[in-house]
Amino acid sequence: MATWTGFAAMCVGMFMAVLDVQIVATSLPTIQRSLAISPDRMSWIQTAYLIAEIIAIPLTGWLTRTLGMRRLFVWSVAIFTAASVGCAASGSFSELVAWRVLQGLSGGTLIPAVFTAVFVLFPVSRQGLATTLAGVLAVLAPTVGPIIGGWITASASWHWLFLINVLPGFLAAFAGAAFLPHQAIDHRAVRSIDVVSLILLATALCTLEIGLKEAPQRGWASALPMSLLVLATSSGAAFVGRTLQRSAPLVDLSCLADRRFAAGCLLSFVLGIGLFGSVYLMPVFLAFVRGHDALEIGRIMLVTGLAQLLMAPVAVALEQRANARLLTAAGFAVFALGLGLSALQTPRTDFDGMLVPQIVRGLAVMFCLLPPTRLALGHLEPARVPDASGLFNLMRNLGGAIGIALVDTVIFGRAPVIGASLRDRLIAGDSDAAEFVGIPAFLFEMQRGVPPTPRAIEMLRPMVEKAALTQAINEAWAMIAILTAAALLCVVFTGSGVHKQTAESAGDLHRREP
Known part of the structure; x- marks a missing residue:
């Protein structure tokens, strides 16, 4: 107790x-x-x-x-x-x-x-x-x-x-x-x-985080993000080289040589992209397209949490009885499906339209976290678990940081292009574009063939901008769904069991501690 x-x-x-x-x-x-x-x-x-x-x-x-x-x-x-x-x-x-x-x-x-x-x-x-x-x-x-x-x-x-x-x-x-x-x-x-390793590690992670933050708005090839990412890469490489040469390193990277742990880290990285990306994209859509405040956004997003809670006891039971590799594969497949369903939003999508994708993702998350955690850490010796746990969780956070940077890149880069395309299609009389933007069919039919006036274009600008942002957000949803589905390839490199000797050693370690 x-x-x-x-x-x-x-x-x-x-x-x-x-x-x-x-x-x-x-x-x-x-x-x-x-x-x-x-x-x-x-x-x-x-x-x-x-x-x-x-x-x-x-x-x-x-x-x-x-x-x-x-x-x-x-x-x-x-x-x-x-x-x-x-x-x-x-x-x-x-x-x-x-x-x-x-x-x-x-x-x-x-x-x-x-x-x-x-x-x-x-x-x-x-x-x-x-x-x-x-x-x-x-x-x-x-x-x-x-x-x-x-x-x-x-x-x-x-x-x-x-x-x-x-x-x-x-x-x-x-x-x-x-x-x-x-x-x-x-x-x-x-x-x-090892103070030098500590400085190298801090420099690499700090510059990487700032570089990823600045790159979407400034451009990945602009001077500041490029300089930061180059510094992050060089510092990271120097840290890894120094770490591999030391007998008592600051962070033990040797566990990455374990195939199951390395595959588990990659799964954790991809899960970070999906988790952080979805939690980021929903408020962006609900705030800037639907105009909801923070409390309303929280109420809508609570659906995912409720689904997670309802699935937790089921996940525990299955995780102890079923094959961990199959559970992991099923979890990532269903999670990718939930992400992909959100790529079908329109500017009028709200709670009802977001309900099913949220439930699907909520039901899948526990199977994307529990079995991969066991597969990555469960077979390691207790002395190696602290370093391995740090790396495993670091990969999820790095996945989140890179995922959000990719999402922002899609939104900032694609929204203006999509907006211009929608405007041209409306001018050309494209009824599908009008329906997506939200222009009533009867009004659009009345205007068909009549060139829009500058005033009409200006009046429609907010609707077109929201529609363009929606489509850019949909493309970001599709991107992280594809990346999540691609993670299924990692499952074949993971194991499904825990070494009995290691497990017993963990229990012995606990019993020996004063």
């Missing part, structure tokens, strides 16, 4: 870290007005957190080995909670960004630490349930984030977006300190930290 209590506390901390990104996103305009932040700097409130988080994720393995799971979790959740108070108390842009960096550094360790705990604290018979608990919270937070953020924004001040972390953070830290197993600090590892 103590182990489950400590693990539940870790899941609460992870949920806070994932939720924080989503609820803050809904209130960026409110924060911008309150702190008098210029619009061009507003996105850095999120970017600062995401950059710090993605740097911290791969370091979780080294931190776990050095500090121990209990100490790492308690310190991380305590720092995250304190940083949340600092964010709420910020009176300027620079203060808020500084606290967001600290939030990201501490919150980034919480997700891989939870998945490490699954395979270190529990025997095989309990790993399915533990993975499900962690998985449900990890994918539920982005879904319920918009509605929670919208409700807080509508009913209270933006400060409560951060202050809601205080009570659960305090309780999680207390429960983790009381119930997680103790482990002494490895002072030798602290003294021998």
Whole structure:
């Protein structure tokens, strides 16, 4: 019971870290007005957190080995909670960004630490349930984030977006300190930290994140994004080369030589594209095409979360009884179908039209997360799990960052082209274009053959722009659906079982800890 209590506390901390990104996103305009932040700097409130988080994720393995799971979790959740108070108390842009960096550094360790705990604290018979608990919270937070953020924004001040972390953070830290197993600090590892590798890793991930953020709007071949991506590539290559030469590396990359783990990482990467891409595309469509506010968007998106919750017990039962490779293949196939169904939207699509795609995706997500996690991490020795968990979760976040960059590239690049095409088709009397834009059939028939006046074109401009944005969003949906379906090729390289000896070793490790 103590182990489950400590693990539940870790899941609460992870949920806070994932939720924080989503609820803050809904209130960026409110924060911008309150702190008098210029619009061009507003996105850095999120970017600062995401950059710090993605740097911290791969370091979780080294931190776990050095500090121990209990100490790492308690310190991380305590720092995250304190940083949340600092964010709420910020009176300027620079203060808020500084606290967001600290939030990201501490919150980034919480997700891989939870998945490490699954395979270190529990025997095989309990790993399915533990993975499900962690998985449900990890994918539920982005879904319920918009509605929670919208409700807080509508009913209270933006400060409560951060202050809601205080009570659960305090309780999680207390429960983790009381119930997680103790482990002494490895002072030798602290003294021998590879500072050069740390600088190279931070540089590579930081420049990659910023480069991906800037590339869609500035152009992938423009000077700033290209320079950042080149620096990211060179720093990353130098980090990998240095890591492979060291006997005690900062991040153990040797697990990538394991075929099943490497395939699992690729599946995690593609899942990140689909998860982050879908959670990004829905608010864009609902806000800029349908004109919904944050609370309404949250209510619509809640469907996916409810479907995930309903499928969770089924996923647990099947994951423990059915072939993991088949479950993974089915999960990614159905998830790709759900993404593809959203590529059929019109400017008039709303809750009813988005219901089925959301349900399909919600039913599939748990099978895209649980079996691949077991396939990637379940057969590894317990000593290798912390580093492997960090890399596995890093790949999902990198997939999300690259996926959003690709989505933005499609939207920014295709919307103007589609808009011009729709305008030309309307002028030529194309009834299909008129129907998609939303021009009543009788009105279009009355105008057929009559050249539109400049005033008529101007009046139709908002409708054409929304229709063009809708079609560009549809193309982005189709793109991530195709990428998700292509991930099925990875399934053939994964295994379906967990080595009994490894599982027993994990249980022995837990029993030996004082």
